[in-house]
Amino acid sequence: MIVRLMGEGQYEIDKKHLDAVNKIDNNIVKIVNNQDEKAVEAAFKSEYKKLIDHVRKNGKKIPDEIIKPSDIIIPPADLTLEEARKIFTGEGLIPE
Amino acid sequence: MGLIDRISTTVKAKINKILNKFEDPRETLDYSYEKQLELLQNVKRGVAEVTTAKKRLELQKIKLEQNVQKLDEQARGALKAGREDLARIALERKTTSQGEIDNLVKQIADIGKEQEKLVATEKSLSAKIETFRSTKETIKAQYSAAEAQVKITESVSGISEEMSDVGIAVQRAQDKTEDMKARASALDELVESGTLEDVTGGTKDDIDRELSKIKSKSEVDEQLESLKKEMGK
Numbered sequence: 001m002i003v004r005l006m007g008e009g010q011y012e013i014d015k016k017h018l019d020a021v022n023k024i025d026n027n028i029v030k031i032v033n034n035q036d037e038k039a040v041e042a043a044f045k046s047e048y049k050k051l052i053d054h055v056r057k058n059g060k061k062i063p064d065e066i067i068k069p070s071d072i073i074i075p076p077a078d079l080t081l082e083e084a085r086k087i088f089t090g091e092g093l094i095p096e
Numbered sequence: 097m098g099l100i101d102r103i104s105t106t107v108k109a110k111i112n113k114i115l116n117k118f119e120d121p122r123e124t125l126d127y128s129y130e131k132q133l134e135l136l137q138n139v140k141r142g143v144a145e146v147t148t149a150k151k152r153l154e155l156q157k158i159k160l161e162q163n164v165q166k167l168d169e170q171a172r173g174a175l176k177a178g179r180e181d182l183a184r185i186a187l188e189r190k191t192t193s194q195g196e197i198d199n200l201v202k203q204i205a206d207i208g209k210e211q212e213k214l215v216a217t218e219k220s221l222s223a224k225i226e227t228f229r230s231t232k233e234t235i236k237a238q239y240s241a242a243e244a245q246v247k248i249t250e251s252v253s254g255i256s257e258e259m260s261d262v263g264i265a266v267q268r269a270q271d272k273t274e275d276m277k278a279r280a281s282a283l284d285e286l287v288e289s290g291t292l293e294d295v296t297g298g299t300k301d302d303i304d305r306e307l308s309k310i311k312s313k314s315e316v317d318e319q320l321e322s323l324k325k326e327m328g329k
Contacts, residue, residue, distance in 0.1 A: 004257065006103075007213065007265045009220065025098035032099075064223035067231070067254035069111075073104040076264070087102050 002062065003055050004070040008077060011059030021072070024051040032084050044081050052077045111256040121248040125232045128252050132225045135259055135266075139218045142266045142273075146211045149276045150204060156280060157200045159287045160193045167193065170304070177310040196286060207276055210269050217265050221258065228255050 001018060004010045024047060031043045055074065062068070075087065118124045167190040174182035231251050238244050 004261065006261045007217070007268075021100070022098070025100050028099050064220040065227045067224055067227055067251050067258070069250065069253040069257055070104075072100055073107050073257070074100055075103050076268070084099060087099060087106075 001072065002068055002070045003059060003072045003074060005052060005055055005074050006076045009064075010062040010066075010068065010070055011055055012062055013055060013059035017054065017058040018072075020054055021051065024054065028084070029088075032081065032088060041081050044084065048077075048079060048084075107257055107260050110260055111253050114256050115249060115252060121245060121252075122236055124252055125235065125248060128255060129225075129228060129232060132221075132228065132255060132259060135262055136218070136221055136225060138266050139214060139221060139262060142269050143211065143214045143218060145273050146207060146214060146269055149273045149280070150207045150211060152280050153200055153204050153207065153276065156283055156287050157197055157204065160197050160200070163287070164190050164193050164197070170307070173307050177307060177314070179306065179310065182306055193286065196283060200283075203276060203279065207272070210272055213265065214269050217262055221262050224255060224258055 001013050001015055002010055003013050003021075027047050028044065028051070031040055031047060034040050034043075051074065075083070114128065115124060118127065167186045171183045171186040171190065174180070174186060228251060231247070235244050235247050235251070
């Protein structure tokens, strides 16, 4: 599987590592939808870091000269909670 | 639906739009290549903007450091002359400037990271564009074959995804740079006013002026004293 860490590049990662990715991803959804601002910010940051670190640790970086579409795209490592919420409200990060 | 699904879906929808734009897939290749060159220009502009913003913050830091030093000297001078009130004002301003310097150090580090990221993005995008260019020519030469179609979809999808990614990176860097610029402008007044002015509504070197008055007064006193001695009075 090819995973893109936005702002960083693509990684080749074995399918067996993807369960963990999905699990963290689901946790993040729960966190972002929570209303308690302060708790959310901290929890989001730590959970999101886990997600990115997992891909970096278990994946193999794909060289710059290779052009391939990814199976999974993960938003930038320094994503803010505000930006994460935008993704959920459908505004997205991607400018038209 | 998770964060990852949402972002992946959005990016893919965008790519499909590009793929469906032309009837002849070869046009898609040319169009995409043109867009890549535009984007690379944008990234280069982004790097230049971030670099300028960083330089400006660094200059402000240097000026503030000079102010701190001068205010410190002024405080000493004032105290020597027995003007504790003036010394206090100078020290207050010194503290404010010192606080701003600490903020600037952090901001300069932040923007430095942004600069590094953009430079890396520029490098990797250039490499990808070069690969795309040669692939494009190969594909065009063999277009009649059905496999060329598959290759076109794959390379255009791949490069479009990269372009979405880079586009966002540039956008975010520009937003951050705007923020920095706004903060730098807000600091300008403090930096330029430097030592004692504005806060008391006085003129530029009101402390210096006060001090020189005291100095000249004490010099006059001294001369007066020695004159008195000379004349044996």
